[in-house]
Amino acid sequence: MRLLSLHSTGSKSQMCLRIYVREYEDRVVAIDESPTSAFTEGFSPDEVASAVSNFLDTHEGLPFDNYTDLLENRSDKYRREDAEKWFETHQPDLALDVTTVMKSRDRGSHTKAPLMTYALLVGRDLGNGWEHTSINENQVAARNRDPNTEHDEYELTFLIPPLLDDAKNVIGLDGTPCKRQWDLCLGHSVKYWRVLTDRERGSYIRDVLNQQIYQMSVHAKVYSSGKWVKLEKDRALIKGIGEQERMLPDLITSQKAIKQYQDENFLNTVDEYLHYGDLIGSNQFGDSRLGIVIGSPHYGDTYLEKWGAFANEVVKWEGGRGMDKEYDPFGNELLEEMRESEVLQAVMRFGRDGDGAKIFVSTGAIPEWVPRAGRGKVTEYSDGMKSVLNAIEDRTEWKSSDLLTDVEGRKTPALDSENGEVLSGRRVQGHLTTLCERGFVSRNKNGNGYVYRNECVQDAPRGLFLEFE
Numbered sequence: 001m002r003l004l005s006l007h008s009t010g011s012k013s014q015m016c017l018r019i020y021v022r023e024y025e026d027r028v029v030a031i032d033e034s035p036t037s038a039f040t041e042g043f044s045p046d047e048v049a050s051a052v053s054n055f056l057d058t059h060e061g062l063p064f065d066n067y068t069d070l071l072e073n074r075s076d077k078y079r080r081e082d083a084e085k086w087f088e089t090h091q092p093d094l095a096l097d098v099t100t101v102m103k104s105r106d107r108g109s110h111t112k113a114p115l116m117t118y119a120l121l122v123g124r125d126l127g128n129g130w131e132h133t134s135i136n137e138n139q140v141a142a143r144n145r146d147p148n149t150e151h152d153e154y155e156l157t158f159l160i161p162p163l164l165d166d167a168k169n170v171i172g173l174d175g176t177p178c179k180r181q182w183d184l185c186l187g188h189s190v191k192y193w194r195v196l197t198d199r200e201r202g203s204y205i206r207d208v209l210n211q212q213i214y215q216m217s218v219h220a221k222v223y224s225s226g227k228w229v230k231l232e233k234d235r236a237l238i239k240g241i242g243e244q245e246r247m248l249p250d251l252i253t254s255q256k257a258i259k260q261y262q263d264e265n266f267l268n269t270v271d272e273y274l275h276y277g278d279l280i281g282s283n284q285f286g287d288s289r290l291g292i293v294i295g296s297p298h299y300g301d302t303y304l305e306k307w308g309a310f311a312n313e314v315v316k317w318e319g320g321r322g323m324d325k326e327y328d329p330f331g332n333e334l335l336e337e338m339r340e341s342e343v344l345q346a347v348m349r350f351g352r353d354g355d356g357a358k359i360f361v362s363t364g365a366i367p368e369w370v371p372r373a374g375r376g377k378v379t380e381y382s383d384g385m386k387s388v389l390n391a392i393e394d395r396t397e398w399k400s401s402d403l404l405t406d407v408e409g410r411k412t413p414a415l416d417s418e419n420g421e422v423l424s425g426r427r428v429q430g431h432l433t434t435l436c437e438r439g440f441v442s443r444n445k446n447g448n449g450y451v452y453r454n455e456c457v458q459d460a461p462r463g464l465f466l467e468f469e
Contacts, residue, residue, distance in 0.1 A: 138187030161187030210356030223295025226256025
């Protein structure tokens with residue numbers, strides 16, 4: 001956990017560490033967890049076009065007729081200068097245009113129309129499809145020049161930090177902070193104090209919360225869009241964990257994944273479920289003893305680019321996929337906050353009462369410092385192994401040579417499977433050794449080879465199953 005603190009003296013803001021809140025009784029602003037969504041407001045292309053056109057139409061002296069005219073001619077030096085002078089004279093504070101909205105019968109009018117119009121007028125093109133506007137000392141706007149309306153992307157998003165000048169002390173609590181996002185959200189450069197080292201944080205998870213965390217995938221498994229959901233593997237994971245632990249698990253995944261699970265009717269194998277968007281402030285799984293987290297969130301490059309635009313920077317993808325995806329330095333910070341930090345927040349929802357929980361996490365997006373009680377995966381036997389299982393399922397005892405026959409075109413006997421795969425004697429022996437190690441088959445030395453015995457071959461999985469290291 002890290003403690004973020006802002007201490008104000010007079011009109012200047014000086015950053016310093018404050019640990020004991022009682023020193024500032026009745027004068028403390030406390031912010032619990034990242035405020036990235038608390039101080040932003042977005043507007044669709046239709047909302048922006050309508051509000052800006054209405055504002056330009058109802059205010060004399062502005063040298064543009066409507067939204068389209070403004071965008072097409074804002075590069076005209078003289079018209080732009082005239083518009084900027086108008087704002088300096090008539091709207092120096094870019095205040096809410098309440099009067100116009102109250103008088104207007106046009107539903108397109110909006111109290112924030114002055115802000116929208118000004119943001120379009122003076123926006124700085126970042127060269128990556130985004131614009132940045134500094135509205136005043138702390139307030140900024142990010143404009144997406146080509147928003148995807150099918151995905152409900154905003155054209156304009158404003159970041160309006162809270163007024164903290166009168167606060168004596170502001171404390172933010174965030175176990176996984178992105179400092180620069182906090183700077184932007186609060187409108188001040190915060191300093192943070194890291195309360196626990198990585199080793200101490202790991203000890204807290206393992207020894208205080210008594211959480212046992214099992215990593216079940218090395219892949220990012222980006223589930224936000226629902227496009228990459230692995231239904232059959234997820235079904236096998238949920239069902240397998242429930243059978244292994246002899247209780248129904250609780251589940252956290254993306255909202256799109258939950259919808260697909262509902263459509264496939266396998267949420268009856270979980271007790272309760274939440275999606276990532278439900279987690280802030282939730283203690284629903286505080287006494288849960290068995291949890292599963294599937295997939296990681298990724299809100300798309302548009303989200304990262306927007307925060308880059310807030311910071312007047314270009315954030316761009318530099319290559320890689322999945323867990324190897326890379327952006328510029330600020331983009332990587334944002335990615336970690338969006339992905340690994342959100343997964344960790346999900347993991348930490350289980351067993352928060354200190355009585356412990358087993359948590360199986362099916363994504364590679366887990367911070368490195370988090371202690372793993374084990375690792376595993378959802379897998380299935382190869383076609384070759386399935387061929388061996390089919391060959392021995394009705395046998396009581398056998399030698400490996402009993403499974404081999406002469407195969408046309410081969411100099412030595414082999415196992416000719418039903419699916420057309422031909423396995424050499426060495427490969428058959430390798431699969432039999434694996435089955436011995438897993439208890440489905442036993443063997444005794446017999447001369448230079450082995451005699452194998454069927455112990456419970458019928459129980460060997462033919463489909464997906466859980467495998468632990």
